[in-house]
Amino acid sequence: MTTRAAKATTRPVRSRCRYKKIPPAQKLSYDAYAGRACYACGRTLTTGAILVGRATGRQGVHVLDVDVYACP
Numbered sequence: 001m002t003t004r005a006a007k008a009t010t011r012p013v014r015s016r017c018r019y020k021k022i023p024p025a026q027k028l029s030y031d032a033y034a035g036r037a038c039y040a041c042g043r044t045l046t047t048g049a050i051l052v053g054r055a056t057g058r059q060g061v062h063v064l065d066v067d068v069y070a071c072p
């Protein structure tokens with residue numbers, strides 16, 4: 001009889017990405033602007049992405065404001 005030590009390693013991974021200053025919308029990568037990647041490190045987001053805030057920007061009359069997400 002073997003008893004497996006069920007060590008739950010479900011420690012939440014906390015990245016520091018969300019503490020990074022949100023860049024102007026023009027500086028975001030295409031994927032970050034589309035909400036598919038972390039605005040800080042550029043990694044593609046899967047689940048648990050955190051809505052950090054809004055990057056703001058303008059291009060002529062066009063408002064480029066967009067929500068930005070960070071790694072969990």
Ligand SMILES: [Zn+2]
Binds near residue numbers: 039043071
């Ligand atoms: Zn990140």
